[in-house]
Amino acid sequence: xxxxxxxxxxxxxxxxxxCLHCGAAVPHGTDFCCSGCEAAYGANEAISAQFGFAxxxxxxxxxxxxxxxxxxxxxxxxxxxxxENALAGGEGVSEARVNMSTERMTVRWQGPKERADALxxxxxxxxxxxxxxxxxxxxxxxxxxxxxxxxxxxxxxxANMMLLSMxxxxxxxxxMGMATRELMHWISALIAMPTVIYAGQxxxxxxxxxxxxxxxxxxVPISLAVVLATAMSLxxxxxxxxxxxxxxxxxxxxxxxxxxYLDARAKGKAxxxxxxxxxxxxxxxxxxxxxxxxxxxxxxxxxxMTVRVAMGENIPADGVVVSGTSSxxxxxxxxxxxxxxxxxxxxxxxxxLNVSAPIRVQVSKASEKSLLSEIxxxxxxxxxxxxxxxxxxxxxxxxxxxxxxxxxxxxxxxxWLVMQAPWQVSLLNAVTVLIITCPCALGLAVPVxxxxxSGRLMKRGILLKSGDALEKMxxxxxxxxxxxxxxxxxRPTLVSTRHDPKYMALAAxxxxxSKHPLSVALADAFGGSLIDLNVRESQGxxxxxxxxxxELRLGSRKWCEIEGEADDAxxxxxxxxxxxxxxxFEFADxxxxxxxxxxxxxxxxxxxxxxxxGDRKAVAETVAVDAGIDAFSAEVTPVEKxxxxxxxxxxxxxxxxxxxxxxxxxxxxxxxxSISPASAVDIxxxxxxxxxxxxxxxxxxxxxxxxxxxxxxxxQNFALAVVYNVxxxxxxxxxxxxxxxAAIAMSGSSLVVIxxxxxxxxxxxx
Amino acid sequence: MDILLYLIPIALSLGLVGLVGFMWALKNDQxxxxxxxxxxxxxxxxxxx
Numbered sequence: 027x028x029x030x031x032x033x034x035x036x037x038x039x040x041x042x043x044x045c046l047h048c049g050a051a052v053p054h055g056t057d058f059c060c061s062g063c064e065a066a067y068g069a070n071e072a073i074s075a076q077f078g079f080a081x082x083x084x085x086x087x088x089x090x091x092x093x094x095x096x097x098x099x100x101x102x103x104x105x106x107x108x109x110e111n112a113l114a115g116g117e118g119v120s121e122a123r124v125n126m127s128t129e130r131m132t133v134r135w136q137g138p139k140e141r142a143d144a145l146x147x148x149x150x151x152x153x154x155x156x157x158x159x160x161x162x163x164x165x166x167x168x169x170x171x172x173x174x175x176x177x178x179x180x181x182x183x184x185a186n187m188m189l190l191s192m193x194x195x196x197x198x199x200x201x202m203g204m205a206t207r208e209l210m211h212w213i214s215a216l217i218a219m220p221t222v223i224y225a226g227q228x229x230x231x232x233x234x235x236x237x238x239x240x241x242x243x244x245x246v247p248i249s250l251a252v253v254l255a256t257a258m259s260l261x262x263x264x265x266x267x268x269x270x271x272x273x274x275x276x277x278x279x280x281x282x283x284x285x286x287y288l289d290a291r292a293k294g295k296a297x298x299x300x301x302x303x304x305x306x307x308x309x310x311x312x313x314x315x316x317x318x319x320x321x322x323x324x325x326x327x328x329x330x331m332t333v334r335v336a337m338g339e340n341i342p343a344d345g346v347v348v349s350g351t352s353s354x355x356x357x358x359x360x361x362x363x364x365x366x367x368x369x370x371x372x373x374x375x376x377x378x379l380n381v382s383a384p385i386r387v388q389v390s391k392a393s394e395k396s397l398l399s400e401i402x403x404x405x406x407x408x409x410x411x412x413x414x415x416x417x418x419x420x421x422x423x424x425x426x427x428x429x430x431x432x433x434x435x436x437x438x439x440x441x442w443l444v445m446q447a448p449w450q451v452s453l454l455n456a457v458t459v460l461i462i463t464c465p466c467a468l469g470l471a472v473p474v475x476x477x478x479x480s481g482r483l484m485k486r487g488i489l490l491k492s493g494d495a496l497e498k499m500x501x502x503x504x505x506x507x508x509x510x511x512x513x514x515x516x517r518p519t520l521v522s523t524r525h526d527p528k529y530m531a532l533a534a535x536x537x538x539x540s541k542h543p544l545s546v547a548l549a550d551a552f553g554g555s556l557i558d559l560n561v562r563e564s565q566g567x568x569x570x571x572x573x574x575x576x577e578l579r580l581g582s583r584k585w586c587e588i589e590g591e592a593d594d595a596x597x598x599x600x601x602x603x604x605x606x607x608x609x610x611f612e613f614a615d616x617x618x619x620x621x622x623x624x625x626x627x628x629x630x631x632x633x634x635x636x637x638x639x640g641d642r643k644a645v646a647e648t649v650a651v652d653a654g655i656d657a658f659s660a661e662v663t664p665v666e667k668x669x670x671x672x673x674x675x676x677x678x679x680x681x682x683x684x685x686x687x688x689x690x691x692x693x694x695x696x697x698x699x700s701i702s703p704a705s706a707v708d709i710x711x712x713x714x715x716x717x718x719x720x721x722x723x724x725x726x727x728x729x730x731x732x733x734x735x736x737x738x739x740x741x742q743n744f745a746l747a748v749v750y751n752v753x754x755x756x757x758x759x760x761x762x763x764x765x766x767x768a769a770i771a772m773s774g775s776s777l778v779v780i781x782x783x784x785x786x787x788x789x790x791x792x
Numbered sequence: 793m794d795i796l797l798y799l800i801p802i803a804l805s806l807g808l809v810g811l812v813g814f815m816w817a818l819k820n821d822q823x824x825x826x827x828x829x830x831x832x833x834x835x836x837x838x839x840x841x
Contacts, residue, residue: 178814
């Protein structure tokens, strides 16, 4: 659909029998080659009638303007090029840039502000949807950039100082002259001083901030150790002493900054998800006012207003259809892939897509009270709850830091007052204690395992999105599955067999002309060669064609003029030949091929497995039985899903939620940890801690097993690091740790932790 | 050990060149879109029309 949609623009002088949108050949009497083109064409017709984007353009002075908009549907390199070329072709455009990571486009032009609408229309004509942004700030926050700069500076300093330090460590005053040693110390000081001042800022600022609140965090001992080590080294350098440890201070900063940066990036990604979702409610709606229509921002819609929704437009608010019959893509809310037919009296939801015909909708709820907004609110609440959980790590650090401080202080006082040592030696020992207790091996214990585990999972098509996903997953004792798209493939496949080969060929040939999910499934199921037919599509009803002078119809019961209702709940389409119904094709959303196996292996691991479906009871029950799940609930609303998770959590369960629809998004945010297939809607993938690819369900079990193994390795690493501390700290306090020994001990303990972590790769797949 | 007087400054300035290069790239938003540029490289150059 995409390649068709972007292959060409509609031209006024199109040849007869060409698609209005893409220009591909179409049967006589129809305007579009497929419903995708029809929707895209409808969308740009609708949007070109809106003059809202000009208001969003920024005035850069001297008659220059810029506009930044969110773009939906960028998937590949050609998408970037099509959009940029379309924009660059506009009058007076000086710059057009698409950012694929953040799905935004920016365009600058010389000329009137109003040109924004024409430029935006040139992109929507290609079939991409545009939406205004709530925050136009650079996606990569200033904080991340500051950290990156600090990493670069400290990395440069570390590398160069190591060159010097290696020489100093390997030699003594006998093998290297005093003058040379002094030169090296001075050069080290020259590099280290600016580095510590610049790259240490993230820690110093955080430490000062928290000290003002009369509390401490890990940044306090880090800052203290770095400042003391640097100050003392400087003093020693000036006095031609030997206790020079600039390298330790700078290297410590470098490693800690890397961890800080990775942490900041992970958090930034999670934040953007809710904002993206609400972008669907940021545009304008066409509201009827007496005889006229006016453009009203969606957020100003109020109960009782009547809005017109064109083909391909998002429905702006929850409401009831007043007139018109169309099919609506409700997958955002329900997770069901087959568009539903809506007509007078049907309820529709904000953010869903009106596919095939214009409708008029009476607003029943203001957009900030719509179901979509409710879901976003639920997610925000849940995410705040989780970040509180993350702060537990800080709380542990708060307990640990006073211990470090007092040990350092006691060491200094002990040496100076009790042992009557010179103050340099006392301070040196105190700093050594501060550095050696600084959890280098402890700090590596988690990240190394995480990097290895995520690399291992990545090779199997599983993406870990949040830093603590493994940690949380290792603790779960219950798994809740969504049905459509999670346990099942989320798309219908042909399940009826034994069709007359002749009719099958005719039906598949007709179906190949349509993009309706059932048609696609039918065409996919047919392996033979297609018959050349002239097919017409009537939206929401079916297909018709002529073959050897006989009329063929493929579609719903009504379309094929069959009396009576279906006797079962299966999805079906019929083929009628010359007005006589001949063949019934049944479809079902099949289970993922290894669903039963995967569920069994999760159960074997002692997990409680449950199914929560928004679908009818009969369907949910069939799927639950097939997959081997005993506990299931059907016809569950998104809010009820959250409630069910909460009640599970209240009974002491730690829950993993596996889902793919928007209706799961809130529940996934509430769950302790969440996983979704790559076919899920964007917002759900953004919420999920883990995303997996492919048609199999096994990745859920694989991730769980890997998480368990990874966490046991983390615990071992912690034990190793603690053993190291227990041995090394007393030695440091007693002053037995020379710099060389400290270097070996520190890197040794880190090495042991890393080697232990690599055992993860020895694990076999179950 | 006189050689140190040359080699250390050389090593430092090489490192500085790399550091300045990185800072320049960061300042010019080269790291803003990690995905788009990976795809962009696959496109042929624009032909002037």
